[in-house]
Amino acid sequence: MTTRKFCLSVLVKGETTGYELRKLSRDGLHRYFTDASYGSIYPCLNKLEREGLVTCREETTPGKPVRKVYTITDKGRAAFVEELQEPPFDDTYRSPFLMLALHAAHLPPEFLSERIDAREDELRQRIQALSEELSICSNPASCWTLRSGIETMAAALKFIENNRSELEALSHASSQARVQAAE
Amino acid sequence: MTTRKFCLSVLVKGETTGYELRKLSRDGLHRYFTDASYGSIYPCLNKLEREGLVTCREETTPGKPVRKVYTITDKGRAAFVEELQEPPFDDTYRSPFLMLALHAAHLPPEFLSERIDAREDELRQRIQALSEELSICSNPASCWTLRSGIETMAAALKFIENNRSELEALSHASSQARVQAAE
DNA sequence: GCTCACATGTAATAAGTTACATGATTTC
């Protein structure tokens, strides 16, 4: 159902293709909704077409593959607004990074530091991507959503920057203990 | 793989049962890793036992159902630390709430306000649950992880509190426009 | 008497991922 809502969410703002949908789901704002692969997007678009929620036309640009451009219908618009109001799912945050933090004392110090660096970089990149999107954003609701993401991730990043040494100390301490035990 | 890592993550800190694992996955810290159902936990524990990563003993308390208590083995401990170091997955945040925010202008104002209230409540409850866990937490890595979650969610909550009126205004404006168009 | 908490498990189903299949054009 996530892929479906994501596709409709993009389609209400304008026509698009399966290929573009996949790209959108990988960076920027739409990351908050899904990270879809072709294997979920193409079947989903076909289903939406069968249901009459979108129409499809083929665009042939010479020297390029045929593009199937999808456009939402009035029925599709109505269905989307309906589906948005369906029983709510809670927001979920899944963090392989916090799993590492939780077991910091059992991880090699260099490994842990590398992963903390990687997490900081990831956050910085995502914040920058959203900030760029915000700077060219004209729709107030999109701006709101972008700002929400930027501020939340900024808080997450700041916490890591301010407190990473604590975590790294845990890893060092126990790695020292392991070395001494081996002697 | 999430269920597996979650089970091992709990088991390295002490023995537990399938029933307890499901409860842990639904509130507190472990929500960052999974939200597992019996249908994934029980098969997972059986598999871990077959692989020799955990052992199982049956505890019979008179007048209570038999409990199958699982304990991690040395092999399990080693496997977990290995698996933690496997190629990283990015943290993911999936937000049905931000999907609503993005389409605020097409939603009825009362509906939107209700959902914003619900999201604020959800955040307050989760912040409180983590704070309580923090107040009785003795393991430094767990404390770190809890604080990280608390600060990030506090930032998310603050943003909503400070900016919800903007979103609600969008919904009101377009609902007024719809009424006028109908006249 | 009803509902909640304890406690384990399976089967059918849903949903999505990965790898495969194909192929032209542009950029290095």
Add this chain to the structure above:
DNA sequence: GAAATCATGTAACTTATTACATGTGAGC
């Protein structure tokens, strides 16, 4: 000449969810 980008799609597989199946004891 190699790699990346554009572009669509299917098949096999993995993973997890939902609903079902079963049963006791405690509190209201």
